[in-house]
Amino acid sequence: MNLKKLQNPLLVVLAFKILFVGLIYQAKAQGISIKDSLQTLLKTDLTGKKRVNTYNLLAKQYQRADSLKVAQFSTKAISLAQHINYPEGICDAYYQLGYNCMVRGYFKNARQFYEKIIPLARQATYHKGLHQAYMGLGIHFNFQGKFPQGMEYFKKSLKVAQKANDLSLIANAQTTLGITHYRLGNTTKALRHCRKALNIHQKLGNKRGVGQNYNNMALIYERQGKYAKALANYQKVLQIFKTLKEEASTGSVLNNLGNIYRIQNNYSAAIKHYQESLKIWQKVGDHRNVALVYTDIGLTYQVQDLFPQAIDYHLKALKISEKIGEKSGMARSYYNIGAIHYRQKDYTLSRKYYLKSLRMFTKTGQKASLIKVYRGIATTYDKGNTPSRDSAEVYFKQAMKTTLEVDNREFLGKIHEDLGIFYRNQQKYALSLAHLQKAIVIHKKQKQAHYLAHAQVSLGNTYYQLKEYPKAKDLLVAGTQLAKKIGATSTASLGYETLALTHQKLGHYEEAYNSHLLFKTMSDSLFNQQNTRKIAQLEARYRFQAEKDSISVVNQREKALLRAEKERHTLLNYLLLAGIMAFLIISILIIRQHRLRLRKNQLIQSQKEALYQANLEKEQIQQTHLRKELELKNQSLMSQALHIQQKNKFLEEVKSALPEFTKESKKEIIPQLKKIKQIIHRGLQSDKDWAKFQHYFEETYPQFYQELAKQFANLSPADFRISALLRLNFNTQEIADILGISYRSANMARYRLRKKLALGTDDNLISFLMQFG
Structure with missing residues (x-):
């Protein structure tokens, strides 16, 4: 066939497709990649349009692996297409560039490329190009969480496809409409669109399209909590993509299966499927999916409270995202690391990572992701003092504002509940009631049973605190029954606890007893789940270590195999059988030696770990002993100080009463009263009790006097006494009572001490002394 003689554009495209398919089959037969076959095709005598199409196909092949290659081939396609006046080729190249920008978070650039397609495609009556432009813009808005805007463009793409009467394009538009409804929480409409797309693909015999829509339907079933149906669909999809030998699609399905098993708390199965998915993405070079x-x-280890392993994987994800410049991936990793620090109650560090995530998501414009970040920051402030709780309210409201902007009904209900609980804790009950009632309305409309049950229990708790017990009872009964029905044990336990107290307040003692029994049952169940989780944690730690060792061995083997393969090919061309056998013998010896060395290293590593664990336990026991000893000394020290204070205070009161008594007494007892006054004065000045206090203080803070004297040599014994009492956080009046001096004298002593310590007016004396000892 002489391609140069084909002038009809349709015949040119058909001939190109035949040539391309032939090369692909030949490539598969010879073990060559599609990219290599396309590169080979470029070296042939291709006409202009076929060369443009080949450039675009190469750009598409590199989408998952190399953004620079995508830009390189797309730019070549545009340059040549403009030269030969081929608008269809320009549209396809713009689409590849737009998609390349979009998946890496450059949404503004992506939109510009998609919008360039529209006038070109209309002018050339290129329905596929116009359809792709609308699809790209819709996906562009979906990536940013702007689902209503995305929906409008998908509807436009459907109209274009219907006008062109192209069933394949119609199916693609139905699929994206289904996904968008799924993202908006409307699972019924989502299923309807996906089934329409599925029927079209089945009619066309498009197995790949059939697999994609089974996958989408599985995601919807997962959202609905119908995990058995979701798993069944995923298994169908897996078989389809394995039959088609579509590695990338198989990787996505394996990852989705891992997500299902994680939700069902089957963590070993989840990790297994994730690892299988990971091997595929690493093989095809798709860094984003890796x-x-x-x-x-990381999230699977996170839900098991295995935080070191979780952070290890989140940091791996962060490193890759930084390497390929994917901002949304970096933001996602920052958020997950912040969530781990929150679980560990390090709220300051958690907020630091949440704020990093916030800055990154703000740059990419992904508002749907911003919502959960705002919620995360708000919860870190909610754990603080009153000014921090003011900040928490600001971030909760920002989350609400963003949720309304993107019209995400699922998040809207959650934010209302967050604010309802927040205001209840602040005793702002009117605001709490308003937000919780709105949350219930939204959750009912969205048919979100888990969230509805929790919101009903939360509103019941608010009414209980307001002492509106009949309303509290009705809501708590509804919430606990729903939670029990759907297996939400923690929500049911929380509800039954308050319900028992509510029945008690209403005088329903039998119902109160029954609710308390249910609360205990649920609590025991949760306790058993925690024990099961602890066992799972131990197993997961073992698996994690074994997995790391296994990965190391596999990597070493793969490197050795690749090296051996390369050498084998060389020997096949230049060496005889004797040389091959010699190579094999040497390879076997190397592998055997490597295995012996590996076993030895594993033994040494296990011994090191055992020794480290023993030292760690010993150190923990010593630290516990020292902490208890310090607490005991502190108690003795404070007890002695309070004894001195109470004794001196009592003597001062008696001393101050004696002059009045002397006036009213007979002359013969006045000398005796004066003698008693002198004895009291000597008691106040006695150093015996102070010596005992000094002994306790030096035992508790042995370095205090030495460090203070070393830095300030001009301090007097009185100064040291004042310093010791201030180190224990006693106020001026308490110091006066303990030392048996007046408040004014104690205040003057503090003033003289500040001058000797050279402290400024803004320096805190107690905080300064806390540094010593």
Whole structure:
């Protein structure tokens, strides 16, 4: 066939497709990649349009692996297409560039490329190009969480496809409409669109399209909590993509299966599927999806409270995202690391990572992701003091504002409940009631049973605190029954605890007893779950270590195999059979030696770990002993100080009463009263009690006097006494009572001490002394 003689554009495209398919099959037969076959095709005598199409196909092949290659081939396609006046080729190249920008978080650039397609496609009556432009813009808005805007463009793409009467394009538009409804929480409409797309693909015999829509339907079933249906669909999809040998699609399905098993708390199965998915993405060189799988593995360890392993995988994901410049991936990793620090109650560090995530998501414009970040920051402030709680309210409201902007009904209900609980804790009950009632309305409308049950229990708790017990009872009964039905044990336990107290307040003692029994049952169940989780943690730690060792061995083997393969090919061309056998013998010896060395290293590593664990336990026991000893000394020290204070205070009161008594007494007892006054004065000045206090203080803070005297040589014994009492955080009046002096004298002593210590007016004396000892 002489391609140069084909002038009809349709015949040119058909001939190109035949040539391309032939090369692909030949490539598969010879073990060559599609990219290599396309590169080979470029070296042939291609006409202009076929060369443009080949450039665009190469750009598409590199989408998952190399953004620079995508830009390189797309730019070549545009340059040549403009030269030969081929608008269809320009549209396809713009689409590849737009998608390349979008997946890496450059949404503004992506939108510009998609919008360039529209006038070109209309002018050339290129329905596929116009459809792709609308699809790209819709996905562009979906990536940013702007689902209503995305929906409008998908509807436009559907109209274009219907006008062109192209069933394949119609199916693509139905699929994206289904996904968008799914993101908006409307699972019924989502299923309807996906089934329409599925029917079209089945009619066309498009197995790949059939697999994609089974996958989308599985995601919807997962959202609905129908995990058995979701798993069944995923298994169908897996078989389809394995049959088609579509590695990338198989990787996505394996990852989705891992997500299902994680939700069902089957963590070993989840990790297994994630690892299988990871191998595929690493093989095809898709760094973005490698990072996504690392994130999912991190989340699996995170829900098991295995925080070191979780952070390890989140950091791996972060490193890859930084390497490929994917801002949304970096933001996602920052958020997950912040969540781990929150679980560990390090709220300051948690907020630091949440704020990093916030800055990154703000740059990418992904508002749907911003919502959960605002919620996260708000919760870190909510754990603080009153000014911090003011900040918490600001971030909760910002989350609410963003949720309304993107019209995300699922998040809207959660934010209302967050604010309802927040205001209840602040005793702002009117605001609490308003937000919780709105949350219930939204959750009912969205048919979100888990969230509805929790919101009903939360509103019941608010009414209980307001002493409106009949309303509290009705809501708590509804919430606990729903939670029990759907297996939300923690929500049911929380509800039954308050319900028992509510029945008691209403005088329903039998119902109160029954509710308390249910609360205990649920609590025991949660306790058993915690024990099961602890066992799972131990198993997961073992698996994690074994997995790391296994990965190391596999990597070493893969490197050795690749090296051996390369050498084998060389020997096949230049060496005889004797040389091959010699190579094999040497390889076997190397592998055997490597295995012996590996076993030895594993033994040494296990011994090191055992020794480290023993030292760690010993150190913990010593620290516990020292802490208890310090607490005991502190108690003795404070007891002695309070004894001195109470004694001196009592003597001062008696001393101050004697002059009045002397006036009213007979002359013969006045000398005796004066003698008693002198004895009291000597008691106040006695150093015996102070010596005992000094002994306790030096035992508790042995370095205090030495460090203070070393830095300030001009301090007197009285100064040291004042310093010791201030180190224990006694106020001026308490110091006066303990030392048996007046408040004014104690205040003057503090003033003289500040001057000797050279402290400024803004320096805190007690905080300064806390540094010593």
